[in-house]
Amino acid sequence: MPKLYPEQVQAYLEENHRSVESLLAAFQTTDDRTFLLEAIEKYPTDPRLDYVAWFRSQSPEERRQWLDTFKQSAPDNAFANYLSARDYFKSGQNDQAVQELLVAATKPIQDYSLDFVQNGEEAYRAAGYSDAEAKMIATSTLLLPQLAEYKGVSQNLVELANAYRQSGDEASAQAALQMATSLGQRLDGPGSLTIIQSLVGIALQRIVLNSLDPGSVYGDTGQTVQSQIDALSQRREAIRTLTRQVGKVLPAMSEQDLVSYFDRMKIFGEQAAIQWASSKYVPP
Numbered sequence: 674m675p676k677l678y679p680e681q682v683q684a685y686l687e688e689n690h691r692s693v694e695s696l697l698a699a700f701q702t703t704d705d706r707t708f709l710l711e712a713i714e715k716y717p718t719d720p721r722l723d724y725v726a727w728f729r730s731q732s733p734e735e736r737r738q739w740l741d742t743f744k745q746s747a748p749d750n751a752f753a754n755y756l757s758a759r760d761y762f763k764s765g766q767n768d769q770a771v772q773e774l775l776v777a778a779t780k781p782i783q784d785y786s787l788d789f790v791q792n793g794e795e796a797y798r799a800a801g802y803s804d805a806e807a808k809m810i811a812t813s814t815l816l817l818p819q820l821a822e823y824k825g826v827s828q829n830l831v832e833l834a835n836a837y838r839q840s841g842d843e844a845s846a847q848a849a850l851q852m853a854t855s856l857g858q859r860l861d862g863p864g865s866l867t868i869i870q871s872l873v874g875i876a877l878q879r880i881v882l883n884s885l886d887p888g889s890v891y892g893d894t895g896q897t898v899q900s901q902i903d904a905l906s907q908r909r910e911a912i913r914t915l916t917r918q919v920g921k922v923l924p925a926m927s928e929q930d931l932v933s934y935f936d937r938m939k940i941f942g943e944q945a946a947i948q949w950a951s952s953k954y955v956p957p
Contacts, residue, residue, distance in 0.1 A: 774852050
């Protein structure tokens with residue numbers, strides 16, 4: 674996907690008074706770190722800036738600093754706590770990681786993806802791209818580094834559960850596995866902006882199930898672990914079948930329908946957008 678030159682975003686920046694949203698969009702669309710540094714200088718406590726600065730940090734110490742700032746700037750957002758938990762796991766501070774996860778479980782997750790897509794659209798549109806092109810590029814270039822961090826948290830929790838079991842603490846082991854399962858379920862929502870997030874949510878649940886005896890009863894469901902694995906596999910295959918339709922549908926869509934598709938994706942999620950497009954363009 675095309676990147677913009679710094680001079681192509683200057684008018685957009687001035688029109689938006691070099692707000693934190695516009696500076697982050699300029700950084701996103703150009704990869705020019707100058708815009709990120711300006712945003713850091715002007716808006717160090719904006720949670721969207723703190724998240725991007727964490728992602729683009731150049732040392733473990735800098736990452737930890739931005740995570741702590743992120744938690745302070747977004748105290749009601751579980752996103753910062755999950756990222757912080759992963760960072761603590763990486764440094765071997767398991768107790769701190771678990772505390773972060775307990776706190777995260779009581780809050781909603783907001784990852785600012787919609788903000789980044791919307792601001793990216795506006796930057797590309799201001800640079801002369803059509804509405805459909807701007808929406809497609811902004812959506813296609815959205816980075817989701819948090820998904821790898823979520824997967825790491827799940828793997829860390831399974832390792833922690835195994836350690837608890839070896840020490841004879843089955844209750845703590847079950848609690849750790851439930852944390853990992855809950856995170857996977859939270860990501861695999863029907864209205865998830867991107868399909869990849871849903872697939873990662875399924876993968877996180879599978880990580881937990883794969884650590885258990887397939888023939889054992891899973892939780893209080895009355896079903897076996899293997900039946901839960903099979904259900905997740907079916908859901909994953911249904912999503913993959915849906916995604917295979919995208920390559921057939923998008924090239925055939927009119928520009929106005931492309932605009933509608935990406936708008937629907939922002940409102941209802943990618944799965945719903947594909948279903949809408951397929952019902953219109955794929956013969957029954």
